[in-house]
Amino acid sequence: MKTRTFLTTLVLFLLFFNGAICAVTIFSLKSSLGTAKEQRLAEHYVVASALLQDMQALHGRGADPAASLAQLMRPYGQFYTKHGGGFLVYRGQECLYSSVSDPEAPLADPAAPAAGQDRLLTVQQTDPFYLSVAGRLAPPFEDYVLVYQSRLSQTIHAWRRLCRLLYLAGAVCSLLLALCLLLLVSRLFRPLEQIHAASQQIARGEYGRRLTVRGRDELAGVAQSFNHMAAEIEAQMAALNQAAAQKQQFADNLAHELRTPLTAIYGYAEYLQKAALTETDRQAATGYILSECRRLQNLAAQLLETAVVRADGAALQPVDTAALFAAVRRTLQPKAEKLGAQITFCPQLPTLRGDPALLESLLINLVENALNACSRHPRILVQAVSEGGRALLRVQDNGRGMTGGELARIKEAFYRVDKARSRAAGGAGLGLALCEQIAAAHEAGLVFDSAPGQGTTVTLCFPACSP
Incomplete structure (x- = not known):
């Protein structure tokens, strides 16, 4: 895409730039030729007017203007010959006077211009370039035709030099533009190239790559x-x-x-x-x-x-906290009596919003874990309280507690803090993983607070206080 963009932009610029140069050269040529034509027409008019006055003066004195035509035209011929021009005077098909000495000058047409025309202007299209102006004199000398021929070589050569200069400048500008455009396109596409390279690195598994x-x-x-x-x-x-x-x-x-x-x-x-x-x-x-x-x-x-x-998930509904705690007590009473454990239930909230069966399973798992964590004289507190506008279920024990490393893995499936004791009690290490799933189903958080020798407190934080 970078190469295609560069080439497309460069081609469009070159077309526009060189088209502009062509337009400038054509306009310059037309302007130069127009100026030359106006100048030659003005000069022809001056000479024709002067010649007509002189011939009228001779005709008024009874003299033949044709006999004195060479003498009348000599000053004009000498002057304009020095500037690359020359005059010819025709009467009918006969050339009465000529100051054109250039052998490469084109032959003038004595019949031009046609009757009814003022002056006829022609340009020779091949080198040497000549501009010819032919015009009839006013009556009573309308059979006389004055032809003014002038070289255009200087104008054409100046125009050619201008063309060469413009095209040379255009070539230099095009080269500089191509270099600048290449640098610009490279700079513009550098972020895209970096994105491409980074994408390939990410595709290879280097996910830490950044721009x-x-x-x-x-x-x-x-x-x-x-x-x-x-x-x-x-x-x-x-x-x-x-x-x-x-x-x-x-x-x-x-x-x-x-x-x-x-x-x-x-x-x-x-x-x-x-x-x-x-x-x-x-x-x-x-x-x-x-x-x-x-x-x-x-x-x-x-x-x-x-x-x-x-x-x-969980089928949420209002749950009677006292009834929930009573069900948990009935289930765990035999094991608590066997271990000599003291389990205290404090339902300070009358109701909770949740799934009764799942909350019962969660509390049973948490209390069983608390019983297993206590070596002797277990004392466990189960509460339903409200703090900070949120409903909480809390299970607190006086067991051996856990270290930070054990707390970080406590929710993993099959993980046991005391593997020998848990296996002997028939546990598979799935209880807290199940509790985590139940908490997620209630959009609640399961928080553990423990330290070695200081027991463990597990809190289920509901998103809002139950009505």
């Missing part, structure tokens, strides 16, 4: 738009890479989670099949198989629940 923005013109705007697009592409690719890495990690963790119980199930099933066992050993092996099957069942249930929440 330098200079000025405030349209090209600067294009560069800014390109940089914005490149930043968006880089962000999108980073998000895609992160999502791909998370999916791969999820698949790896899922395979690991499935391998452990499947290995145990296979091993105990083979043990039951091949070994001669007592009833006690058989019951123990069967118990192990059932335990691992329950782990797989819990894993499948959590995965299914996460997928359902992601696909269907």
Whole structure:
């Protein structure tokens, strides 16, 4: 495109510029010829008028003007011969006088001009260039024709020199313009070339490539738009890479989670099949198989629940906070009694706007995590409060807490802070990932606040306070 733009612009300029030069030269030639014609006509008129007066004077004295014609014309002939001109006088077909000494001068037509014409002006189109003016004298000497011939070579040669000078100047100007146009086009297309190069680099995966923005013109705007697009592409690719890495990690963790119980199930099933066992050993092996099957069942249930929440979202409606807390208490009461845990529910808000089933699942997961995080004498506080015009669900425990690195990964699928304790409790590391999905379905935020030895507080922040 750069070459095509340069050539097109250059050709258009050359056509216009050389056309202008041609127009100037043609106008100059016409002007020079017009000036020469007017000058020759004026000179012919002066000489013809003077000659007519002299011939009338001779005719009035009874003398023959034809006999004295050479004497009458000699001064004019001598004067104009020095300036490249000459005169001829005809009567009929007879040439009575001639001061033209140039052998290359064209032969004058004695019959010109025709009757009724004043003067006839002719130009010889070949070198040597001559301008001829023929005119009849006034009566009673209308049979006399005065012809004035003058060279135009000086005018034509001056015009040719002007043409050569103009075309030479035009060639120099065209060359300079071509160079300037090439520099201008190169400068104008440099941002486009940079955009092209940057686009190729981005296509090769170099998403950090940016353009330098200079000025405030349209090209600067294009560069800014390109940089914005490149930043968006880089962000999108980073998000895609992160999502791909998370999916791969999820698949790896899922395979690991499935391998452990499947290995145990296979091993105990083979043990039951091949070994001669007592009833006690058989019951123990069967118990192990059932335990691992329950782990797989819990894993499948959590995965299914996460997928359902992601696909269907939440059916929002007013939720009675006291009834919600009572349902959570009933579900967790056996485990709390077994661990000797104290769970306190404080429904300071009468209602919340959400999905009852999903909020119950979220609280159960959060409280179970809190129970698992406490080594002894667990004390857990579950609240529904309003702060800053927003409804909050908060679960606070007195457990061991978490470090900053653990907090950064706590929402990842299959991640466990205490892997041995979580696996022994039957957890798959999907609880908080499910809680994050439930929070997103409610357009709420899930915030963790924890420090080692100081317990953990998890807060679900709703977008607005419930009516």
